[in-house]
Amino acid sequence: MPKSLHTDNLNGNGSEMGSNRKLFSSDNIYRFSLTACAALILLIVAAMLIVMTQSSWLSIKEFGFGFLVGQVWDPIKGEFGALPFIYGTIVSSVIAVLIATPLSLGVAVFLVEQAPKSIARPMGFLVELLAAIPSVVYGLWAIFVLAPFLREYIFPPLQTTLGWLPFFKGTPTGIGMFTGGIILAIMITPIITAVVRDVLEAVPVTQREAALALGATKWETTRIVLANASSGIAGAVILGLGRAIGETMAVTMIIGNRPQISASLFDPAYTIASVIANEFTEATGDLYLSALIEMCLILFIVTFIVTALAKLLILSVSRKTQNIA
């Protein structure tokens, strides 16, 4: 708190407000409003956790830990298990990040390091535009364009060459886990790209000049810039991962909505966000509703854990790269 002490002193010196100056000085109001904003975030998170736990208590009591490992989801018979949904959420998001990260890095580096301004400007604008497209539009495009394209031209050769792997078995209908992961990748690429671009632009020009002056090639210079921006890039990837986990509409339209754990990426799967969106409006019965709200709680916790893990992982990686640089 040394900063605030400092501002208090400044206030005291130049005050014209009389005896109430401590309480109602503009700096105090300013500080108070900022604290209130920050506190509000914490309050909202706490309130959400409390309400969700409370509303899902019936299901928590009924199924206990079994809810997390149960594989059957049958509202008619009143059996609820979350494992296939957790699996689907994590796998589809991981596929998305694995595809989107190198792609976004490539686009961002091109925009910042390679492209002339006349191209970089409009392209940068396009990237931001892509980030603003509603997800239902991506979903419709996925049904009508992406899925048929993948089914006809990408999946068959993939199956003939890599069909011996368990990931590429079964009949590719174009609708399933892989397509879900790909549409997610397409959706999070603009976000990661936009953030990485800003991060790269923030790396001082002097670093590039120094590297070039030492005789580094453009590729070597870029590596140095990337290493210096690694923590920012990590942040961008986590932002993308967060969106991938929570994304609902587009995935729901393309993933096949089948609660099953199958090694094959061609098979349909289901995500937590999708089942909530699909079934909440027509959910009748207290236990059913309660189970769906417990899914919300799990999504909340999964997001928290995955983001934390990603942060830890990337932190350790970026430390290493910084050492190299």
Next chain:
Amino acid sequence: MFGKNLITILIIGTLISASGCFSGRRGKGDAIKIQGAGSSFVNPLMQKWVSEYGKLNSNVRIDYQSIGSGGGVKQVKERTIQFGATDVAMSDADLKSAPSEIIHIPVILGAVVLTYNLAEVSQTLRFSPATIADIFLGKITRWDDERIKADNPDVALPSAPLTVVHRSDGSGTSAVFTNYLSKVSPEWKEKVGEGTSPSFPVGLGGKGNEGVTGQIKQTPNTIGYVELAYAVKNKMPVGEIKNKAGKYILPNFATVTNAAAESINETPDDLRVSLTDAAGADAYPISSYVYVLIYKDQPDEILGKTLVDFLSWGINDGQRFAESLYYAPLPQEMVKRTSTKIALVSHNGKSLRTQ
């Protein structure tokens, strides 16, 4: 700086207090506002009714929100709306837990149809109940299966894998379809059962009628079920289904209305009836009523009167909008029985029917 903030606060404050004025109680000459919600299937018709009825009664404002049948039932029970709409009649247990007696008003008819994507086949395919059950149970996995061939002896069926597409979101469509399958297949009844969110043994899930339609249109060799309106609007092939009388019936306005007319004698006093697997030579076997739910004892006289008038108008004059919006109209006998039902709606023991 401070002056500006103060002005902003004042403006916001004024806005808040002004909006407070609007939410005040109803005075003389003000519009009568009625709030309804529920079934998304009936939404296009409801919006049409609301606008047409509004033209005749300029002082009435009806608002219908398409939030799903389950939501409609829930909000009626919580008394947050004046009427709900549902594709599936409320269960006895559901009715018992309501704060006061709820009556079912059938307003229109819908049908669930089988639609498929088989580029090689131009003829209309026929399906017997046992075949449909086996397809959706995952026991038939290829189009040239003997059971499909037996239903369609004259059709050259392709030797292709068969992919089932079903609804992934909870819906009245699934409820009607699984209600039918539970009636015609004991195995289905035992393994899956009926409900708005059945756990299908096989297939891909599409969100909403449009999701199922989209997946069937885009994926070759698929079969699925949608509301009649979606199949017609999207010009998709629709299968003929063998009914109880042993006849293969194509779904259309006439055969769906027939199913209701043929079931009129089995329809109980509270009008809650399942039309699936209906008897009668020309009855389409997967038809169903859409119900509006209202309290028999209306808490507000003016609102109650308006509601009764709106519903009476809907089941009489309103029926002519049905076919252009791809719904089947109620049979005449049902209009009569529904009218007598509406006459029972009362406020403090006094009937609200004006005619």
